[in-house]
Amino acid sequence: MRIRRVITTREGGSSRPPFDSFNLGGRVGDDPAALAANQRKLADGIGLPEERLVWMEQIHGRTATIVDGPQPAPVEATDALVTAEPKLALIALTADCVPVLLGDPETGVVSAVHAGRVGARVGVLVAALKAMQEAGARLDRIEALLGPAACGECYEVPAEMQADVEKHLPGSACKTRKGTAGLDLRAGLWEQLAAAGIAKIGVDPRCTMESPELYSHRRDNGRTGRFAAVIWAEPEETE
Template sequence: MMHDPALTPIESPMLQEAGGSAIRHGYFTRRGGVSAGLYASLNVGLGSNDVREHVLENRRRVAAWFGQPLERLATVNQVHSPDVVTVDESYAGERPSADALVTKTPGIVLGVLAADCGPILFADPKNRVVGAAHAGWKGALYGVAENTIEAMLALGAERAGIVACLGPSIAGKSYEVGPEFVARFLSENPDYARFFTPSAKAGHAMFDLPALTTDRLIKAGIRAENLALDTYPDQERFFSYRRTTHLAEADYGRQISAIAITEE
């Protein structure tokens, strides 16, 4: 299969080992696209103010890395929900409001966008079912990962056969939150106090979202991996909403994480 040499996606050792030749995946960085300025260069965010033609070309390049046309790259209108959509051979480019996708159809590339939130890619290689989820704090707290697993089971996956990997996302050392944020989590589960550590700012805390996310994946009964790549400080490779906010920039790009079942 020919890949665009300009694209440099990061791959999960766990997904690689489990998936073999049956599953293909990549956590794409901001490198290898055509966008300029704040969006340089592989911005795939249709919701950004980037030139639309550039965003579509970037998406085409991602699909081509999987050996597929743009029309086979399935994404959703992400709204920080726990909602999952099932994609099949009838997929025609629609982008429903949801934050995760699952499929058992070979050749459809499932993609989720992120710029600090956690992209999770799932695979059950034996039963040839894959999933992708966008897990920000709200999605992680209210069950987007668990719902993705349930949607995969409905397609014939087996819980013991599912592996998942959390890709580049904001790390605890970069994510300061206020007291009302902490209170929301503790009201859901007092045990979540272990994901917060006091920050230098009175009443505030540093929040380890990746630790919470991987903890919930493991508690859901699957094998999970965290690539432990922090989007906030790594401006060369990753877009970051929080970094953009701190720098008072006008807008930000989004990177994509994607997975597909290979066509036999």
């Protein structure tokens, strides 16, 4: 199987400020018509029918849900999707949280994970890996991509919160550019993946708070859109 991964930006869509312009988040207050146009454009852009896109009702939890086909609505109350179905695109929406895209190229089992501070702390990535194994993936074959997120130099938190997250997600504590307590969730998640036996881990280094082409909940005072991290598997072409 060939694993496909796409990270969108905020450019090239139909949404007006402050969601300009390629917002894909459905619960942020954007115009529904603009959102629908953006979702259609995403499907066209990745070359799949719109009904083959699977969305989540993300709640900052640790539930991972296995899906075996198109879904009539966003999958309720989950922060990770897993499938073994080819050409079924799984989507995580973020705007500072870490999107994690996981794929086993031999079986075609893929997962899209929404790993914010709370979800990462309570083990959503571990739950996704477990669900992938249940669907037929093998840990030593899984390839991971940690997508754009708030970087440790920008993500300032109270010292007590930092200590609590570090306890549950070792490697995430850091200092911000100002020298205050911070969190680097991607560093902690990288450690978690490595500890689970994932050998191939890529990182998109962009910081959402510093990159104007990406949405950032913190930078934009909570009034902003969401970009998408998308993953799906395609059968290898044969001659």
